[in-house]
Amino acid sequence: AQRVTQPEKLLSVFKGAPVELKCNYSYSGSPELFWYVQYSRQRLQLLLRHISRESIKGFTADLNKGETSFHLKKPFAQEEDSAMYYCALSRGAQKLVFGQGTRLTINP
Amino acid sequence: GAVVSQHPSWVICKSGTSVKIECRSLDFQATTMFWYRQFPKQSLMLMATSNEGSKATYEQGVEKDKFLINHASLTLSTLTVTSAHPEDSSFYICSARDPTSGGETQYFGPGTRLLVL
Numbered sequence: 444a445q446r447v448t449q450p451e452k453l454l455s456v457f458k459g460a461p462v463e464l465k466c467n468y469s470y471s472g473s474p475e476l477f478w479y480v481q482y483s484r485q486r487l488q489l490l491l492r493h494i495s496r497e498s499i500k501g502f503t504a505d506l507n508k509g510e511t512s513f514h515l516k517k518p519f520a521q522e523e524d525s526a527m528y529y530c531a532l533s534r535g536a537q538k539l540v541f542g543q544g545t546r547l548t549i550n551p
Numbered sequence: 552g553a554v555v556s557q558h559p560s561w562v563i564c565k566s567g568t569s570v571k572i573e574c575r576s577l578d579f580q581a582t583t584m585f586w587y588r589q590f591p592k593q594s595l596m597l598m599a600t601s602n603e604g605s606k607a608t609y610e611q612g613v614e615k616d617k618f619l620i621n622h623a624s625l626t627l628s629t630l631t632v633t634s635a636h637p638e639d640s641s642f643y644i645c646s647a648r649d650p651t652s653g654g655e656t657q658y659f660g661p662g663t664r665l666l667v668l
Contacts, residue, residue: 486555487595487644487659529594537583537648537657541594 445470445534449542456520457550464515464545466504466530475533476513478504479541482526490515490528500524520549553579553649557660564635565668572630572663574601574645580625581647585657586618589642601628601645635667 446469456462468474478490491499493506493513504515513530530542554577564570574584582603587595599609599620607620617639619631628647632639642664646657 486661487646489656492656536600537585538597538600539585539595539657540597543594 445532445540447530447532447540447542449528449530449545451545452543453546453548455548455550458522459519462515462517462520462524462547462549464528464530464547466513466515466542468511468513468530468532470511470532470534472535474506474508476504476506477531477533477539478502478513478515479529479531480526481529487529522549522551525549553577553647553652553658555645555647555658555660557643557645557663559663560661561664561666563666563668566636567634570632570635570665572632572643572645572665574628574630574647574660576626576647576649576658579647579649579651581628582625582650584622584628584645584647586620586628586630587644587646589644589662591642595644598630603628632665635665637667640665640667 448467477492479487480490481487502517506513525548527544527546529544531539556575558573584601586598588598589595598613599607601607601620601622603622609615622628642662644662646659
């Protein structure tokens with residue numbers, strides 16, 4: 444069965460500190476993974492996807508098939524990064540399986 | 552970027568009534584839209600895939616007669632919760648894929664909060 448696990452419901456770091464939001468997945472095929480972000484009072488929006496191998500707002504995520512992980516990282520957190528982050532896996536036909544989400548709080 | 556709207560943003564209804572939620576793609580045509588449900592402090596769960604001009608495909612455990620989906624045009628999908636009960640109270644979110652954007656980017660609506668009394 445397809446599953447996405449985000450072990451941390453809450454994560455709090457200080458401004459300027461490195462951030463890592465963990466995501467592990469379970470999928471028998473070749474996974475396509477995404478990170479979505481939801482800022483306060485806003486809708487869910489795509490942050491990045493592993494296929495693009497891009498950096499958005501300073502965030503990067505590397506797919507590690509050996510560890511079945513897709514952790515989201517940023518070297519220096521900013522206050523505006525405070526949000527809810529969801530890791531998601533596409534199981535084909537654009538059907539997404541979401542993790543439980545991690546609420547990231549950046550303290551000044 | 553592509554925008555998806557939902558209407559209403561919240562609705563309160565009595566048990567036994569039906570509620571219709573609209574999902575619109577405002578500046579693009581979406582052959583496929585998706586409906587999700589989110590319980591408090593839980594993740595989004597895909598309910599069904601709405602296909603323009605054809606029947607929706609439902610995820611396992613989702614009652615198709617309970618949650619009626621209609622995708623009559625390339626910019627509108629509707630979800631009707633029939634004979635709503637308190638356990639149907641939830642946050643319903645739709646998304647749409649813009650086929651011109653490439654890749655698998657889904658654009659999400661702001662969600663509709665349903666409270667059944």
